[in-house]
Amino acid sequence: MYMGGEMNSDCLVDTLNLAELLVKKNYFLSVAESCTGGLLSNLLTNCPGSSEWFKGGIIAYSNEIKRKLLNVEENILQRYGAVSKQCVLQMVEGLVRLFNTEVGISISGIAGPGGGSLLKPVGTVFQGFWIKEKVWVKKYFFTGSRIEIKEQSVKAALTELITNLL
Template sequence: MVEESRVLLLAELLVRKKWTLSTAESCTGGLLGHTLTNIPGSSNWYVGGVITYANEMKISLLNVEAEVIEKYGAVSEACVLQMVRGVCNLANSQVGVAISGIAGPGGGTEDKPVGTVFMAWQVGNRHWAKRFNFSGDRQEVKLQSVQQAIEGLVSGLMCK
């Protein structure tokens, strides 16, 4: 379970800056959006998100370049960086996060085993990405992904 206090801190930071947040989720399937909207008043700072599970959706909705997916895969730093830019543009938000990974139990490779998750964040004009290697079952990988997405947002907003 994600600590509610971290989501409340995220909300406070966004409200203080008068910024809005959008999300692009793949392997988490909307769990991040669900977690954010569990907070009363989230409509003041969370404009929404997209679940782009299929590569075609990443390309058509978020303007991820097909060549990026072909060369690096959907589970890559290059892909999530384009996803976060795409969702912020789509939602006209200043802050965003994108998540793409392999939650399992299948789908992993030697290079990208189950639990590999890439995330990218945008806070104002700053963009960054990170690779995570989570353990546990599918639900645990999704939950850890949401926790880290929120932590990245809080850290990014505290640096601004």
């Protein structure tokens, strides 16, 4: 389970490292989560003093919320789907504008056990990143149970952000 064991201690260390980098640079972070369902936000706010660098997050699980709050265009959702490079790019762009942050992460994927396809199997996760106008997307294929895919996604997001803030 997520709240115990190695995953918890690894992510706690990553969160503390991320916090140090954000405070040092005087940056604020916001997150838009779909398949992780708030797991990343929960982890970030478990860190004491997180209000010094974390403004907040949105659990944009439905396409309606992606459109209404994050300004993801309907044609992007229709053409590419919610689990796509194009969607997470628009999610992270809408996010940092909404929260007025220097740093943002968006996550959308298929945690399973159902919902996958030949082109996008269970475990497919796209993550969008924004650091001071630098924007990029990572695509992952995780394996395991639903919670394991969510955990791997959170760990990957933390690692990617830390690497690019160094």
